[in-house]
Amino acid sequence: MNAFISRARETPPVPDLMALELLASAVLVLDAKGIIRFANAAAEDLFEISVRQLVGVHASSLFGHGEELQRSLAEAMTNQFAAKRQLMDIERAGRDPVQVSLTVVAIHGQPWPVLLELREIEQQLKVDREERLLDQAQANRELLRNLAHEIKNPLGGLRGAAQLLEAELPDPSLKEYTQVIIQEADRLQTLVDRLLAPHRAPHIVGDVNIHEVCERVRSLVLAEHPRGLKIIRDYDISLPEFRGDKVQLIQAMLNIVRNAAQALKPQIKEGDAQITIQTRVTRQVTLAKRRYKLALELHVSDNGPGVPPEIRDRIFHPLVSGREGGSGLGLTLAQTFVQQHEGLIECESRPGCTVFRILLPLL
Missing domain, CATH: 3.30.565.10 (Histidine kinase-like ATPase, C-terminal domain)
Structure with missing residues (x-):
């Protein structure tokens, strides 16, 4: 809450900027000189410094080879592009540089003419991997549930038939074979029950x-x-x-x-x-x-x-x-x-x- 109040004090009351607090990506808003006038909470986490330390400094000073960013800012000020993406390295004291995907966005008709959006390359790869895992897990669950239901009914019939057959066998020694059928059917039934367990059990919160x-x-x-x-x-x-x-x-x-x-x-x-x-x-x-x-x-x-x-x-x-x-x-x-x-x-x-x-x- 204190950080939010400090931002409100250091930033003119532009309502649109407050919405940037909800973004997962780091956002910096710059004035015409490239000075940071607003930073959201994700930017604090990325740069590992407070908003008070971010606001008021030139954006290029936060990056290795800051001259590349200065050129991009100059192009944005002269309306040479609407948005431009580039890779940059963030310099952090006592830490190895962190590579980020930096998007420079030219904002027309707003008090602050440039917005920077930053995402860690590693973080983006991680998000993509997580999305693939979730989609894959969902597909696996649907496949297993459908497969388990398809196996369950004929499995019960197979076991029942083996029991009926066992009761009719004239030679007790032949029951060894029906017992194999029954035991294997029971083993498969246990496996099917385990496959269906997450979908059957109530979610008790x-x-x-x-x-x-x-x-x-x-x-x-x-x-x-x-x-x-x-x-x-x-x-x-x-x-x-x-x-x-x-x-x-x-x-x-x-x-x-x-x-x-x-x-x-x-x-x-x-x-x-x-x-x-x-x-x-x-x-x-x-x-x-x-x-x-x-x-x-x-x-x-x-x-x-x-x-x-x-x-x-x-x-x-x-x-x-x-x-x-x-x-x-x-x-x-x-x-x-x-x-x-x-x-x-x-x-x-x-x-x-x-x-x-x-x-x-x-x-």
Whole structure:
């Protein structure tokens, strides 16, 4: 609120400028001399300095090779273009330069003649990747749901026929074969039920403390692996409660931590397996094409061998597993439950370090 008031004091009362606060991209509004007269909240985050430090300085001083921007500003002032896009490097004290996509927009008939819109190249690639993941996950869910329903009905008929046949068999030794049919039908039925589980279970929303979820999962996994596995807690206790389905979130996180523990079997035998659960607050996050001021960032990391490269890009796909005998549904279901909370799961992996990152909106 204080930052908003400071902007109002330092900027003439032009109502259109206030709308720029709602944009996810960083925006700077310049006067005819190239001096910054307005900066939105996203610009503060990008440059990592306050609006008071931004307003009043020449825009070119914020960038490496600022002379390129000066030329573009001169062209904008003389109406040589309506909008021009270029790549620039942001200079930040004590940090490596950050490459951004900079759009110079000439504004006609307004008090301030030039607007700059900036997006981090890496951030834009990340947003595009997230959108692809969401679309792909939705397509996978629809495919699985339709496929499960198509399998379910004939599967019940197959099992029933095997039971009737078993009752009519004159030789008891032949029942061994009907039992194989019945048992395999039951196994497939269990698989189908797991595929349909996220769509059947009601979404029960209540107040959720993420650390209660973490502690429940930690105790369950340690009970399954009482020796050789260490689970480290790194919690931000200032995190607020949020509205969500506690049961679904426990299941999602349990699937991820169990997956990590299964990948750590060689390290568990040697006694040096380690999983770290970390919670943090992150700000100004875009999830499912929506911008949130505040989000929960939860990391589950392990010191295992890493995800095999051949399935690294497909680990959230259904029926894809990196271990023998795995169903390939654990991470798929985890992703579904997190996405039902408008969140996102990402994975980065290399030998010796695999990190699953869960983002959940708070505000």
